Amino acid sequence: MTILVTGGAGFIGANFVRDWLSLGEEPVLNLDKLSYAGNLASLAGLDDARHTFVHGDIGDTGLVTRLLREHRVRAVLNFAAETHVDRSIDSPAAFVETNVMATFALLEAVRAYWSGLDRAARAAFRFLHVSTDEVYGSLAPEAPAFAETHRYQPNSPYAASKAAADHLVRAWHHTYGLPVLTTNCSNNYGPYQFPEKLIPLVIHKALRGEPLPVYGDGRQVRDWLYVADHCAALRRVLDRGAPGATYNVGGDQEMANIDVVLLLCAILDELRPRTDGAPYAAQIAFVTDRPGHDRRYAIDASRLERELGWRPRETFATGIRKTVAWYLEHGDWVEGVTSGAYRDWIARQYGQP
Structure with missing residues (x-):
C-alpha cells in the first residue's frame, strides 16, 4: 500500500515526505503541479525507490483517478494549496481555483476510488486535509485560543x-461517508519555506543588506509551530484520528511579529555578523499594513494532546535557531527559489526597488 501526498514539493509537504520516508517503509506517491512555491529542489537527495514524484494538478480528475488505482493508495494527505495571504489579496482567483475548485475535484476522484474498494479497505482508508488557523479569523488580545469549535470568520x-x-x-464525510480528517495548524516555520513568509524573508533580506519589511506596528501575534512538530502531529492524526474529526495543531508559542524579527536579527548578529559591525536590527523598516491584517492567532491544541497524545x-x-542555521547552510537553495518573478513580486508588495 501507498500514501498519496498532494503538494509534496511545497514547504510543509516536502518536509512531511522527507519525514515519512525517514521513519518507515511505506512508499509515498507525491503529486505537485510545481507552482511558484513548489520546488523539486526541496526534494533533492531523495534517491529512494519508495518516493515517486508526479508533476500534475489535483484538479486533473483523470490523472488522480489513475494514480489512486495504479498505486493502491490507502490514504491521501492533501497539502496542495495556494497559501500566502498577500498573494491572495493581489490575485484571489488562483486561490479560489486551487483551494476550492481543485479540492472539490480531488474529493470527487477520491470518493469514486474509495467507493470501489472492498469493505476492509474502505474502513481503513483516510483522507487527511491540511488546513490553517486563519479560517477562524482574528482574536482579541485576551481572548482564549482557537478551539476546534470556534466559529469560522475568514478575513x-x-x-x-x-x-x-x-x-x-466536512460535507463529503457527512453526506457520502468518506473517512476524512481535518487539521488546522498555526504558523509553520523551518527548512524549505519559500522566502515570501516572514522568517525566511527576514533572513534572506538581512543577509543581502536590504530593508527588513515589518507590516504596521509589528504587534500582530502568531502562534509559531516548528514544521517537524507539525509533521509528527499529522502522522499521529493519520494513524489514530477519528474519521470526521478536526484537530487543531499549534506550537503554544505566541510571539509578535516584531519580536520575531528582532530575535532573528540577534541570532544573525551572533552567527553571521555584518561586516561593518552594525546590528541587523538597523535594517528594520516599517511598511504600510496590508488590508484586513488579522491581529492575533492562537491555537488550543489540547484535543490533540488529550485524545492522541501529541x-x-x-x-x-530552539526551533528558530535550527531554522536560521539551516538557511545559513543552504544559501544555494534560497538563491535557486528566488527567481526574477519572485523578486518582482516582493518589490511590488513592499514598494522597494
Whole structure:
C-alpha cells in the first residue's frame, strides 16, 4: 500500500515526505503541479525507490483517478494549496481555483476510488486535509485560543478559500461517508519555506543588506509551530484520528511579529555578523499594513494532546535557531527559489526597488 501526498514539493509537504520516508517503509506517491512555491529542489537527495514524484494538478480528475488505482493508495494527505495571504489579496482567483475548485475535484476522484474498494479497505482508508488557523479569523488580545469549535470568520481571500475547502471536506464525510480528517495548524516555520513568509524573508533580506519589511506596528501575534512538530502531529492524526474529526495543531508559542524579527536579527548578529559591525536590527523598516491584517492567532491544541497524545517538542527558542542555521547552510537553495518573478513580486508588495 501507498500514501498519496498532494503538494509534496511545497514547504510543509516536502518536509512531511522527507519525514515519512525517514521513519518507515511505506512508499509515498507525491503529486505537485510545481507552482511558484513548489520546488523539486526541496526534494533533492531523495534517491529512494519508495518516493515517486508526479508533476500534475489535483484538479486533473483523470490523472488522480489513475494514480489512486495504479498505486493502491490507502490514504491521501492533501497539502496542495495556494497559501500566502498577500498573494491572495493581489490575485484571489488562483486561490479560489486551487483551494476550492481543485479540492472539490480531488474529493470527487477520491470518493469514486474509495467507493470501489472492498469493505476492509474502505474502513481503513483516510483522507487527511491540511488546513490553517486563519479560517477562524482574528482574536482579541485576551481572548482564549482557537478551539476546534470556534466559529469560522475568514478575513482574507486565502482564509476564505481554505474555509470553503474545510466545509467541502466536512460535507463529503457527512453526506457520502468518506473517512476524512481535518487539521488546522498555526504558523509553520523551518527548512524549505519559500522566502515570501516572514522568517525566511527576514533572513534572506538581512543577509543581502536590504530593508527588513515589518507590516504596521509589528504587534500582530502568531502562534509559531516548528514544521517537524507539525509533521509528527499529522502522522499521529493519520494513524489514530477519528474519521470526521478536526484537530487543531499549534506550537503554544505566541510571539509578535516584531519580536520575531528582532530575535532573528540577534541570532544573525551572533552567527553571521555584518561586516561593518552594525546590528541587523538597523535594517528594520516599517511598511504600510496590508488590508484586513488579522491581529492575533492562537491555537488550543489540547484535543490533540488529550485524545492522541501529541505535544510539540520544540520551543520557539530552539526551533528558530535550527531554522536560521539551516538557511545559513543552504544559501544555494534560497538563491535557486528566488527567481526574477519572485523578486518582482516582493518589490511590488513592499514598494522597494
